[in-house]
Amino acid sequence: QVQLVEFGGGVVQPGRSLRLSCAASGFTFRSYGMHWVRQAPGKGLEWVAVISYDGSSEYYADSVKGRFTISRDNSKNMLYLQMNSLRLEDTAVYYCAKDWATCFTLDYWGQGSLVTVSS
Amino acid sequence: QPALTQPASVSGSPGQSIIISCTGTSSDVGGYNYVSWYQQHPGKAPKLMIYEVFKRPSGVSNRFSGSKSGNTASLTISGLQAEDEADYYCSSFTNSGTWVFGGGTKLTVL
16 A cells, blocks of 8 residues: 655754655555645645656745755655754744646655744 | 635535536636636545536536536536535636636534
8 A cells, every 4th residue: 555654853943954754665656756744833734846757857835946846866765854943933834745647636645844933 | 826716615404406607718617618616624534526617527416516607617416425524626727728616615513
């Protein structure tokens, strides 16, 4: 069965960096695009970024463009989110999600990793 | 990338039907048949309920259905059950190659 496990979250000061990781199993990771979606405490879902199956293309939400970088290592079945210049408003649970390519939807989600930006 | 517009809350009694709307623009909801709906229980990850406007993934009850007219998509839940009480989010692919979510709707089963 599909499993997505995020890790790497924690407390970080404004302006600092943090890298999230997502370990994937139960499907052919190299064949699917992958997303990051976040949810601030008590708020709704916000789409963050997507990367193609082979890592050749990436798209970002305006709120993170230029600060966050999505990447993947298909040899390790791993997805990453490098977050730089973190702001208070980046505090959220970050989910990784699998892309159902032909349907333009996110069909499986991890349980999330909490990132808290605080001084 | 403004969020899609959903009502903040809806409610219904067991056995009744409810409809949750999701309004976007011609750049997202109106431009593509790539609207999805997700259910999220407190403290849990979102679960895909509807994709491509009206299709149900395997294992999702046929009490859940989706539709779209113009820039507005809708999720209908019939025969409401206590376990349906959750937050519901719509999402759409956009002409920028990105995705956008709605603000979310809290469903209360009375």
